[in-house]
Amino acid sequence: MVRTALDYKGKLKPTWCPGCGDFGVLTALFNAFARLDLDPNNIAIVSGIGCSSRLPGFASTYGVHSLHGRALPIGQGVKLANPEVEVVVVGGDGDAFAIGGGHFPHAARRNIDLTYIVMNNRIYGLTKGQVAPTSDVNFRTVSSPYGNFEEPINPVAFAISVGATFAARGFSGKVDQLTDLIVAAITHRGFAFLEVISPCVTFNKVHTYKYFQEKVTPLPAEYQPDDRTKAIEMAQVMQDVIYTGIFYRQEKLTYHDWISKIMEGVRPVTPKELVLSQK
Amino acid sequence: MVLGAAAAGVRAMTSSSSPGISLMQEGISYMVGCQLPAVIVNFMRGGPGLGGIGPAQSDYLQATKGGGHGDYNLVVLAPSTIQELVDLMKEAFDIADRYRNPVMVLADGIIAQMMEAVEFKYEVDPAALPPKPWAVGGAKGRPKNVIKSLDLVPENLEKYNWMLQEKFKRARANEVRYEEYMMEEAEIVLVCFGTVARVAKKSIEEARKQGVKAGLIRPITLWPFPEEPFLKAIPKSKKFLVLEMNAGQMIEDVKLQVCHARPIEFKGKPGGTVFTPSEILELILSLEESK
Numbered sequence: 242m243v244r245t246a247l248d249y250k251g252k253l254k255p256t257w258c259p260g261c262g263d264f265g266v267l268t269a270l271f272n273a274f275a276r277l278d279l280d281p282n283n284i285a286i287v288s289g290i291g292c293s294s295r296l297p298g299f300a301s302t303y304g305v306h307s308l309h310g311r312a313l314p315i316g317q318g319v320k321l322a323n324p325e326v327e328v329v330v331v332g333g334d335g336d337a338f339a340i341g342g343g344h345f346p347h348a349a350r351r352n353i354d355l356t357y358i359v360m361n362n363r364i365y366g367l368t369k370g371q372v373a374p375t376s377d378v379n380f381r382t383v384s385s386p387y388g389n390f391e392e393p394i395n396p397v398a399f400a401i402s403v404g405a406t407f408a409a410r411g412f413s414g415k416v417d418q419l420t421d422l423i424v425a426a427i428t429h430r431g432f433a434f435l436e437v438i439s440p441c442v443t444f445n446k447v448h449t450y451k452y453f454q455e456k457v458t459p460l461p462a463e464y465q466p467d468d469r470t471k472a473i474e475m476a477q478v479m480q481d482v483i484y485t486g487i488f489y490r491q492e493k494l495t496y497h498d499w500i501s502k503i504m505e506g507v508r509p510v511t512p513k514e515l516v517l518s519q520k
Numbered sequence: 521m522v523l524g525a526a527a528a529g530v531r532a533m534t535s536s537s538s539p540g541i542s543l544m545q546e547g548i549s550y551m552v553g554c555q556l557p558a559v560i561v562n563f564m565r566g567g568p569g570l571g572g573i574g575p576a577q578s579d580y581l582q583a584t585k586g587g588g589h590g591d592y593n594l595v596v597l598a599p600s601t602i603q604e605l606v607d608l609m610k611e612a613f614d615i616a617d618r619y620r621n622p623v624m625v626l627a628d629g630i631i632a633q634m635m636e637a638v639e640f641k642y643e644v645d646p647a648a649l650p651p652k653p654w655a656v657g658g659a660k661g662r663p664k665n666v667i668k669s670l671d672l673v674p675e676n677l678e679k680y681n682w683m684l685q686e687k688f689k690r691a692r693a694n695e696v697r698y699e700e701y702m703m704e705e706a707e708i709v710l711v712c713f714g715t716v717a718r719v720a721k722k723s724i725e726e727a728r729k730q731g732v733k734a735g736l737i738r739p740i741t742l743w744p745f746p747e748e749p750f751l752k753a754i755p756k757s758k759k760f761l762v763l764e765m766n767a768g769q770m771i772e773d774v775k776l777q778v779c780h781a782r783p784i785e786f787k788g789k790p791g792g793t794v795f796t797p798s799e800i801l802e803l804i805l806s807l808e809e810s811k
Contacts, residue, residue, distance in 0.1 A: 290570065306570070308539075309539065366724075
């Protein structure tokens with residue numbers, strides 16, 4: 242059976258503002274699911290809190306709309322309990338790098354087989370426009386009236402530095418490329434991180450579609466995503482050009498590979514036996 | 521950050537709305553253990569979990585009975601107007617300093633989102649604040665201060681905890697605040713705090729006009745919970761009516777005061793909706809009929 246993007250569409254209409262970048266992500270995500278012909282009954286979309294974290298409500302797949310900043314631990318919980326489920330964790334940059342910042346490195350270095358899509362709008366949109374961990378220096382918001390003076394986190398560079406085995410960047414204004422990237426992230430064995438530049442049209446009047454359309458450029462054709470140092474260098478280019486594409490990809494044992502290795506030769510105990518042995 | 525700033529000896533505060541306050545419980549418990557004064561403001565919304573963003577009073581038990589781990593209490597102040605919120609903020613800092621313990625200001629979302637003209641009746645002179653010789657920093661010429669809550673010797677920890685309990689006992693004796701509204705000869709006694717109390721006043725005025733002897737006890741400190749107005753009210757009262765924007769939390773403390781002396785009725789709104797004056801009036805009138 243060949244599925245179409247519509248098979249993943251939920252009954253609820255997205256509550257995002259007209260023109261929100263997250264619509265592009267939702268479309269690309271459904272396109273990617275369809276291209277991989279994934280069974281909606283076998284997908285769990287897990288999110289935290291924020292505009293983008295409402296995404297699971299708009300899909301026909303399973304989902305958990307969870308705690309602020311805790312999408313990754315909850316996504317890992319789902320994957321640990323049922324490794325057969327395709328886990329896609331989604332959320333915003335505040336969810337991922339402010340309150341959830343402590344969880345990110347450990348999910349990445351654990352190389353657990355899930356996909357993490359962070360929609361980056363460089364601002365807190367849901368709460369009406371406060372400075373975010375990804376906001377530029379000098380960026381003025383209601384909570385940084387004299388301009389931001391904290392260095393922004395570069396999501397892709399951060400992900401690579403803490404051990405993500407897949408790190409990519411897309412732009413919600415380029416849905417075809419974004420679909421390719423999501424397909425690559427989902428099919429990657431291990432922790433796959435995808436940053437999506439997803440403009441907030443309501444509260445971020447600096448980092449607009451136009452701003453990004455002038456800067457976003459695919460990584461050079463000859464670029465090879467196998468060198469961590471080079472990948473971090475390319476991810477940090479932010480001035481006139483912002484690269485999109487796969488910065489880094491590495492085949493490595495996943496969390497479940499390690500568990501299988503440890504379990505080799507160990508006779509599995511069935512739940513029934515466990516209950517009996519307790520008696 | 522609040523813990524750090526308080527440890528450095530300055531007046532520090534933070535504010536959030538329900539889920540954020542849940543997240544802070546560990547820090548609050550540590551601040552009590554470290555004897556650090558601070559003010560924590562919670563504008564409650566409907567819970568549990570993410571709940572909604574409508575106003576609620578569903579964190580009453582969390583605020584008054586602990587929330588974090590360990591044997592402790594916070595003085596909990598519950599304003600019912602913005603003017604009172606402004607006035608209580610100064611008191612909150614003073615109480616925190618007095619007992620070297622965090623103080624919580626507990627209000628519902630309505631108070632956070634409403635606008636009202638207020639008067640700042642006080643000025644605070646930072647130079648006149650009580651000295652904090654226990655704070656970290658500036659140890660020149662004296663032994664250094666180390667702020668901690670760890671004590672691995674059970675006997676010592678027990679002693680320390682009894683010392684903390686002495687402070688809570690002093691707070692119980694000295695910090696109780698409440699308002700009695702139209703309590704003369706009151707037969708139907710409403711017990712409400714925060715916004716609900718403000719709405720209830722209107723209904724009580726109307727009930728009195730109709731010849732129904734209704735009155736209001738409004739705890740301003742939810743911990744320590746007032747006892748006196750209940751002792752005073754019980755003899756003349758016929759029924760108590762507890763109204764809360766939750767599923768029934770303060771009613772536990774009201775029961776401790778009224779015991780089985782009088783019947784206690786309860787009506788709650790646990791989802792983010794607010795009582796209207798006519799709704800409360802109807803409740804009062806129905807109690808009047810059945811008394």
